[in-house]
Amino acid sequence: MPQNSPERPDFFARHRALLEEAVAATAARDHWTPYPESPSKSVYGEDAAKNGEAAFQDQLDGHFELAGHPGERRVPATETSPYGFALGITYPRVTVDEAVAAGKAASGPWRAADPDTRAGVAAEILARLNAASFEIAHAVQHTTGQAFVMAFQAGGPHAQDRGLEAVAYAWAEQKRHPGAARWSKPQRKGGPLVLDKKFTPVGRGVAVLIACNTFPTWNGYPGLFASLVTGNPVVVKPHPGAVLPLAVTVRIAREVLGEAGFDPNVVLLAAEEAGDRSAGCLALHPDVRIIDFTGSTEFGDWLESNARQAAVYTEKAGLNTVVLDSTDDYRGLLGNLAFSLSLYSGQMCTTPQNLLIPRDGITTDQGVRTADEFAADLSAALDKLLGDPARAAGTLGAIVNDGVRERLDRAAAVGRTVRASAPVEHPEHPKAVIRTPLVARLDAEADRETYTREWFGPVSFVIGTDSTEHSLRILRETVSAHGALTAAVHSTSEEVLDDAELAALDAGVHLSENLTGGVFVNQSAAFSDFHGSAANPAASATLSDPAFVTGRFATLQSRRPVAPVAAEESADA
Amino acid sequence: MPQNSPERPDFFARHRALLEEAVAATAARDHWTPYPESPSKSVYGEDAAKNGEAAFQDQLDGHFELAGHPGERRVPATETSPYGFALGITYPRVTVDEAVAAGKAASGPWRAADPDTRAGVAAEILARLNAASFEIAHAVQHTTGQAFVMAFQAGGPHAQDRGLEAVAYAWAEQKRHPGAARWSKPQRKGGPLVLDKKFTPVGRGVAVLIACNTFPTWNGYPGLFASLVTGNPVVVKPHPGAVLPLAVTVRIAREVLGEAGFDPNVVLLAAEEAGDRSAGCLALHPDVRIIDFTGSTEFGDWLESNARQAAVYTEKAGLNTVVLDSTDDYRGLLGNLAFSLSLYSGQMCTTPQNLLIPRDGITTDQGVRTADEFAADLSAALDKLLGDPARAAGTLGAIVNDGVRERLDRAAAVGRTVRASAPVEHPEHPKAVIRTPLVARLDAEADRETYTREWFGPVSFVIGTDSTEHSLRILRETVSAHGALTAAVHSTSEEVLDDAELAALDAGVHLSENLTGGVFVNQSAAFSDFHGSAANPAASATLSDPAFVTGRFATLQSRRPVAPVAAEESADA
Helix, strand or coil: CHHHCCCCCCHHHHHHHHHHHHHHHHHHCCCCCCCCCCCCHHHHCCCHHHHHHHHHHHHCCCECCCCCCCCCCEECCCCEECCCEECCCEEECCCHHHHHHHHHHHHHHHHHCCHHHHHHHHHHHHHHHHHCHHHHHHHHHHHHCCCHHHHHHHHCHHHHHHHHHHHHHHHHHHCCCCCEEEEEECCCCCCCEEEEEEEEEEECCEEEEECCCCCCCCCCHHHHHHHHHCCCCEEEECCCCCCHHHHHHHHHHHHHHHHCCCCHHHEEECCCCCCCCHHHHHHHCCCEEEEEEECCHHHHHHHHHHCCCCEEEEECCCCCEEEECECCCHHHHHHHHHHHHHHHHHCCCCCCCEEEEECCCEEEECEEECHHHHHHHHHHHHHHHCCCHHHHHHHHCCCCCHHHHHHHHHHCCCCEEEECCCECCCCCCCCCCCECCEEEEEECCCCHHHHCCCCCCCEEEEEEECCHHHHHHHHHHHHHHHCCCCEEEECCCHHHHHHHHHHHHHHCCCEEECCCCCCCCCCCCCCCCCECCCCECCECCCECCHHHHHCCEEEEEEEEECCHHHHHHHHHC | CHHHCCCCCCHHHHHHHHHHHHHHHHHHCCCCCCCCCCCCHHHHCCCHHHHHHHHHHHHCCCECCCCCCCCCEEECCCCEECCCEECCCEEEECCHHHHHHHHHHHHHHHHHCCHHHHHHHHHHHHHHHHHCHHHHHHHHHHHHCCCHHHHHHHHCHHHHHHHHHHHHHHHHHHCCCCCEEEEEECCCCCCCEEEEEEEEEEECCEEEEECCCCCCCCCCHHHHHHHHHCCCCEEEECCCCCCHHHHHHHHHHHHHHHHCCCCHHHEEECCCCCCCCHHHHHHHCCCEEEEEEECCHHHHHHHHHHCCCCEEEEECCCCCEEEECECCCHHHHHHHHHHHHHHHHHCCCCCCCEEEEECCCEEEECEEECHHHHHHHHHHHHHHHCCCHHHHHHHHCCCCCHHHHHHHHHHCCCCEEEECCCECCCCCCCCCCCECCEEEEEECCCCHHHHCCCCCCCEEEEEEECCHHHHHHHHHHHHHHHCCCCEEEECCCHHHHHHHHHHHHHHCCCEEECCCCCCCCCCCCCCCCCECCCCECCECCCECCHHHHHCCEEEEEEEEECCHHHHHHHHHC
């Protein structure tokens, strides 16, 4: 095995303590992270920011080299920064067959390595990704449109957290059973029956990661690392609009694999031209046995229905819902919710869309507020939050692509617009496409068809209901039918909170209660919060839990009799 | 919660030590069982055998009552003993919609109970099933055709072992995450952000167990108990030819559920007339979210393709393969293999079918034996094993149904019959349909179409190959393409054994090596051997492992801020 060569680094020994801490953290579920989220010099070093930006700039308008990667040709540049410039980067071009064949050809020694070795390699990849957080932050900012600090945190350390979390689950699950055991069954007559048994975790086959435009690393790392650590080669298929963050990731993974003595083709990049539709071809390749996907409900459903040879893990779209019943901190509620709607222009799979509130109003520390008054108060809170253009740009980021912009335009015709979306000028990037959130007032009965669709982007609806009970019924029905990644409730009544918890259990969605401070419904913390539930249509997987990893490998067994008498005889001979 | 009522038994407290031992056993994988396999009076008591037989006899030609079970009408008797008499038992008749609705209606408190409570109830069910082992043994014998001792062991204690194993995995997996945790994230300024979080395992929904004719309890209990302990109601849909063993099981489960304060409809029986095709209707019901199935490849594949709303766990058919390379105990090899082919007339999903041997022969302690000589020697070993009719009947059992008998007839026309199947007269049951195994000689190239189909029943092929390398290539190819539940190799060469282990890992099948004594390839021991691998087409699940249980529930989360300042203020007021 490669890891035993004396000249090769022992990455498992280097990261063993970290891996053990990570496994313990999945069980404790307190705050835990080894990757600091602050992009400060005191943490990442004096030159990290400068070097990371330079590394990003060096890639622009050039070819992204991946040493030893298959594919002679190049994929023409597909990426444009939402801040207003083309990245101009070309990537190696591989056919679907080439990518799958190269992954398969590389998989033997990777499968033969044990889970410790694979987890060690994965932890080293994550360590180097962490060191490259500034480079990745720029790549994420200029492909997703996230503001820089968010791109650093969500695209860097938080994504690395989610990756390590998947490593921890994958490593622990493979070690649930011993590598070897002796079975000894007493017999009524004579000595026991004795067998020696071996147990070997074996990966399912070639894995494909189909990544998204908005969170290429955060949503991509869990599947990538879960597949890798369970012994599978991984073909990374980035969104044509967000290749660079994953190309950097693949480059680093291949470097570490090579140093550890493995074929770097255990991790491959399958960039495509827009319109290539290579994701569908990869998904149907008979040797592709695992697929991780983040993106549209339409393509996710297609994958689940058609990629029958593969274990398919999807995160799709849903109707994130907030139930407003009462509060003793109305100002905190408004501020918290305004920030949730504004963060990255609502282009998060976790951003609230449907705000359910009794038409006649809710009780607050500032008196009863009707649905109309609440809609106006929320709009005012948004105006206040986004009043300063520089600060607004830092919260909103930029609109990731034309699809979101067009949807925002269509939303202006829906219900009664309470707060219109407006452009914001970026202080440094005049061509950046930045828009503030739109808030529309809908009715629970009349506008059902509108709010039971997902409006991905900065679009939210204040929906008037008969009562909180009615709101909870809508939450149950719409989330059960259409899915959701988040739900939230505001109430001062323990009874209502209990009812909301029950409704969320019925609908299969995670619930946040009374968030009025520095925690937001659209944020989830690795090692503590589950992201997605696999219990409603928005996702077939949870990042991360044992179910996310157990289908990626099988534990195969061999057994052989132990014959003590024969052994004795042979010793006598 | 029901379990807290003072008058109700605390089944979890009663069985906690057993559950903890069971979880430890899944990790140790040594021999372990709490359910003695010997049907002796010293173990099960003086009257157990007599009472069990009487309980079975009392059911014949009557209606099987299930107190409080939905369904006014009755399913006419469908069961005939392979030993030559009709059971004449009618069962409650429920429609698919009634069964699913009753399960769903019963599920609330069962979901609300915690994993400890559910595991305690399951362990009590298993304890009572164990006490009913003799009754179940007669029910299994006279529906499957298994000889009595096998019906007792495989249908009773060994099935209970597999049930408890599933309970252990299901219980442990739900406890991987705490019920509650406090998350505290330090902030650069001010106090930490603090949230209290709750984590609740929630079952996926109504589960359906579609059981088989040959091992209704052994193959049925893992899915039944895995679904139950993860919080799901279970509709048990027995094979029309083997209802009674599962009807007794359902009766006992309902008794325990009722005593524990739950709605007995958490477990339901959905007996059907032959030709009702209710399995397909149940499988497509939108509220059915979990399906466990043992049976034909055709229906298993149909379930996997069509029951898209459900998590589907199948055990189907395959090409169980033995690679013969060399041996230092030829006599032991022949005796062991002859018993494997004869046990329950080869009507086990684990019975070897394809015996691959170099045409020119293998090295043995009795000289080189060619493929033809081996076929003759194996036939002679079968003749010897089955020479005495009473002993033969005790090993062979009876032919379960006409399908197996007809297949056996067809096999007489295949290749060159080396040993013909013959009837055996049962000393006590003159009408029993008993047949000895057929052995046919095939060629690896010429007869590929024949041996790449499954011939379920007492049909095996001695297949001449070019070499052991060729045999291993055939194992890789045929098992990868068509699946297998078992594989075996005989060799005195460590190199060949290594090659065979690698071939088995490639093909995704568990491997037995050099079995010449009292362990047989078609037997697998709960808590030590995995049954099925989910890594080849014969099965999508392993009995049991974490992957078998993690898809049956989701862990849902709620979170709420903790405001220490507010709490202090309220304490001061």
